[in-house]
Amino acid sequence: MAITEILPGIHYVGVNDRTTTRFEGLWSLPSGVSYNSYLVIGEKIALIDTVEEAFGSRLFENIREVIGERKIDYLVVNHMEPDHSSSIAALRLRYPDLRIVGNAKTLQMIGGYYGIGTGTVEVGEGSTLDLGGKVLSFHLIPMVHWPETMVTWYADEGVVFSGDAFGTFGALDGGITDSQVEPERYWDEMRRYYACIVGKYGVPVQKALQKVGGLPIRTICPTHGPVWQREIPRVVDLYDRLSRYEGEPGAVVAYGSMYGNTEQMAERIARELAEAGVRRIRVHNLSYADPSVVLRDVFRYDTLVVGSPTYNAELFPPVEQLLRRLEARCIPQRNFAFFGSFTWAAAAVRRMKEFSERMKWEPVCGPVEMKQGYSPAMIDPCRSLAAAVAERVLRK
Ligand SMILES: Cc1cc2nc3c(=O)[nH]c(=O)nc-3n(C[C@H](O)[C@H](O)[C@H](O)COP(=O)(O)O)c2cc1C
Known part of the structure; x- marks a missing residue:
């Protein structure tokens, strides 16, 4: 032959x-x-x-x-x-x-x-x-x-x-x-x-x-x-x-950050997820991550946690781009939670709530919204969000 x-x-x-x-x-x-x-x-x-x-x-x-x-x-x-x-x-x-x-x-x-x-x-x-x-x-x-x-x-x-x-x-x-x-x-x-x-x-x-x-x-x-x-x-x-858009148990934490404050929330949430027993966690900084890898992970895992600063009264652009790509792919279901930040007039968290409504994804819990810089005061809200997410991931 x-x-x-x-x-x-x-x-x-x-x-x-x-x-x-x-x-x-x-x-x-x-x-x-x-x-x-x-x-x-x-x-x-x-x-x-x-x-x-x-x-x-x-x-x-x-x-x-x-x-x-x-x-x-x-x-x-x-x-x-x-x-x-x-x-x-x-x-x-x-x-x-x-x-x-x-x-x-x-x-x-x-x-x-x-x-x-x-x-x-x-x-x-x-x-x-x-x-x-x-x-x-x-x-x-x-x-x-x-x-x-x-x-x-x-x-x-x-x-x-x-x-x-x-x-x-x-x-x-x-x-x-x-x-x-x-x-x-x-x-x-x-x-x-x-x-x-x-x-x-x-x-x-x-x-x-x-x-x-x-x-x-x-x-x-x-x-x-x-x-x-x-x-x-x-x-x-x-x-x-x-x-069938069926995800395996696991969480993607995808965030944007200009000056590191939203990033610290993401890191905290990921750490708390691990502490709560979630083993498959993928954290992506959307300014640097390969978009095809982020999409791959969202298709692979059943849970998505998104974080964004407010940027000119909108989402931070790389976050907005990810959410548009997800919408374009008509993903019917993900365990979804979100967090965001602002300095004077909040918009990011509101935009992510609108996204979840358009996708018909019922959020796992309420969002965490931070005004100005990250501080130890954010630990408890991040832990609560992670606990609710972990409970959903581990339920299967
Ligand atoms: C170009 C630019 C635009 C911004 N626009 C807004 C805004 O419209 N509303 C607001 O409250 N904060 C605004 N901010 C402040 C950021 O939201 C704030 O710096 C950010 O939430 C902090 O998160 P980070 O450290 O993760 O970047 C803006 C910041 C920059 C640099």
């Missing part, structure tokens, strides 16, 4: 990106990201998805290494986000007879992005494509996380080409399948990818899981990260819990 052959006639031809610093211009990539693409070889050859345009020549080399001068007959486009579709135009130039397979929404987007309107094959829910010896079928999973998204299913081997579903950040350091890599390295990266990229779409992900969950899957080929075989139960369970 060739080095890239995952299963007979199915090859990994994706690439690693270790140079882009921010995915979507937003989310950090401390250990890179892979753009996965797969060749399915029957009597005819299909390529499933492409890679980010800047890495197109490497994709073409990888394809050539597997099939030499043979032609690709079909490109199946599961997902149109440009990190997977932006090599389509170059691929078409290289293989002019290539037919592009996608659903109606996909084909419309291919026209809009790449000006391609000919040599296409439109498929819908349950359509099949016979490669001669290998039959692929297509199943729509809209809004995971774009409207045109679909998965490709190869029933004979139980392989689902799942697009971004079940994907992770993190380049593939040598290994391709989960038995060739250390899976532990990827769980936090899967959470971070989910929270940043897919997080808003819990309901469509649940629908997709119900649809795909009915298939006897033995291999998941996502568009980012390892190919899943051994770890499928864990991967599906993680996606299920993330898309």
Whole structure:
């Protein structure tokens, strides 16, 4: 079997990106990201998805290494986000007879992005494509996380080409399948990818899981990260819990602070949480923390405590940004508590109360509001807030 052959006639031809610093211009990539693409070889050859345009020549080399001068007959486009579709135009130039397979929404987007309107094959829910010896079928999973998204299913081997579903950040350091890599390295990266990229779409992900969950899957080929075989139960369970927004017992304390006074409240609250028996506590100073890590932790844990100074009669901007991101992700439930500070006219605590009302998160207890500097007088109120939060975290 060739080095890239995952299963007979199915090859990994994706690439690693270790140079882009921010995915979507937003989310950090401390250990890179892979753009996965797969060749399915029957009597005819299909390529499933492409890679980010800047890495197109490497994709073409990888394809050539597997099939030499043979032609690709079909490109199946599961997902149109440009990190997977932006090599389509170059691929078409290289293989002019290539037919592009996608659903109606996909084909419309291919026209809009790449000006391609000919040599296409439109498929819908349950359509099949016979490669001669290998039959692929297509199943729509809209809004995971774009409207045109679909998965490709190869029933004979139980392989689902799942697009971004079940994907992770993190380049593939040598290994391709989960038995060739250390899976532990990827769980936090899967959470971070989910929270940043897919997080808003819990309901469509649940629908997709119900649809795909009915298939006897033995291999998941996502568009980012390892190919899943051994770890499928864990991967599906993680996606299920993330898309139900189910947090594990644990508390995130996220705060902003200019001069350290609100920070001292945060430190006190975290210490009191630990004293009360909470073991999983993650404290983030929002001016410095990586926003993708904060989002990951909020998705992971069931409790969130937020602190903010008043800043020009509003929340401190990094706190405001976090709360907006949480609102955008429609997280239905978290144990929530908040604290804040001001010097002459308070606003931060009021804004956080309004946030909890918009989210329909019933706060665990009343807020702690501090006027001017931190002093020992703040210890008791911080302890009371932490006690109420700890009781909720430990109740499970
Ligand atoms: C640029 C700026 C704007 C501020 N705006 C307000 C305000 O509108 N109302 C208020 O009561 N305090 C205001 N403050 C005072 C801060 O709220 C106060 O310094 C802060 O709560 C102390 O917390 P910290 O030490 O954690 O930064 C402002 C401070 C700065 C530096």
